[in-house]
Amino acid sequence: MAWLILCAGIGLSVTLGRLFNEWFSLGQAGLAAIQALLVSALVVPAVLLLRRRIDHKSLNGLGLARRSTRPAAIGVAVALATACLVWLPALGAGWLAIENVDLPQLMMFFLVNALLLTFYEALPEEMALRGYAWTTIRESWTPFLSTLVVTALFPLSSAVISIMQTGSALLLGVETSGLALVPPGNDAIAYFLQLIFFGLALAAARRIPVPGALAICIAFHVVQLSINRILLGGFEWFDSGVSAVFVEPDAIALVLVHIMISGIAFLAIRKKMERRSANQA
Template structure:
């Protein structure tokens, strides 16, 4: 019995190493980048590059004896491409359906579309969001932490554990940034469960729903690229719909009622349901193929 508990604690400790690396990378990157004096795209790109340069090699090192990145579901093949495209299509399609319904109900009003500005935003945002959040967060969480927990506790417990860790990473990264600021002789920024100006409860609820959708995406294909694409598409949709005017995205929406905020978790839940449906269909296909092969 003692051996069993020790083994479980050891696995929990190993699973936390990836998210710790992510929190450290985010904390360092967001602290170092403002000191560079850069502006615009360069200022946003620098912390993104730093985050991936810190977090990704740590995961590669931690997982080197267990199959490398392929063992985490990150493959450079056709299967990975299909998984990535599925994540983009399901997430964007769910957002379009739900926000379309919200627009029809009068909850959203859209600005005029500027195709040139939107194209520039999509390109620059894709690079920054991929390197800062989508790739390193998925690799450390739905990749390393998920696989480590699943090897000991099973799929459902791994899903709960990974999602719980996901909620802690933003606060942990803020703590790292504050510590670095103090060591550098500056003043620490605000430390909390949510970014400045966000309601902590609402933010944690949204993050939980987002985490569930990402786990569903990861499980749908077995490819980490599916959750990377889901993460990237979510960030893109959010920054256009809710923050497009400030970011000069070339298109944005105005909420005519506070209830419109519910559209965000609604489309994430819809995407999660679709991903679970994809997973079920894939499993049925595998069972059917096995049955056919056994009868031949």
């Protein structure tokens, strides 16, 4: 149910964003901002309502906690440490070249991009998938089955979002992106592989036994994708401040390596915490 809420929320936010852009000429930056705010406004309260009013269960079970600084720090640390392990050797080997860095522009991009990522993707997606869906299935079955189902749903979201956006656009007389299995400009195989690996890594983060574990997922989601966008130059309307050239085109596959190593790191952290807890018991 939460997955459908997520897909409907994203699809509707795209349609409403385009409608508002027609009315107020928001520009690309304004359009991105209003769509991000709409997604979180539509999805997050609905997921919380579903958990509290329909299921009559605690929000803590979703991986939420009042104090989320520590789990968020774990997500940031893993994303940055594994990025260094992957991309610094690529630089040293000459597979990737950094031609220029505009530090003020980079800092501004990172801030704006982090906010857009948080509200458009990380917060609503993690609340719906690794929060509600993963927790609900785990409570009835097993963590393994929960991870399997949620990871399968993750890459299928794009197709359902496309249906939701097309339907709402036709109803409101707004431009439609058209039905598509994956977002425009993406290779289907590469897209599915990336989201499957990403979903597995996020599920590994969700299983770390700390209060507020969902914050690990959200923080990792934001930082990992931010690194990718910085290396790829940012948006058409907002430069990342980093001029990076993939001298070896196949080095782009290191994006998957970064995700896989991160998943292994999360698994190792969970095992270490579980052993420590067992020894203290």
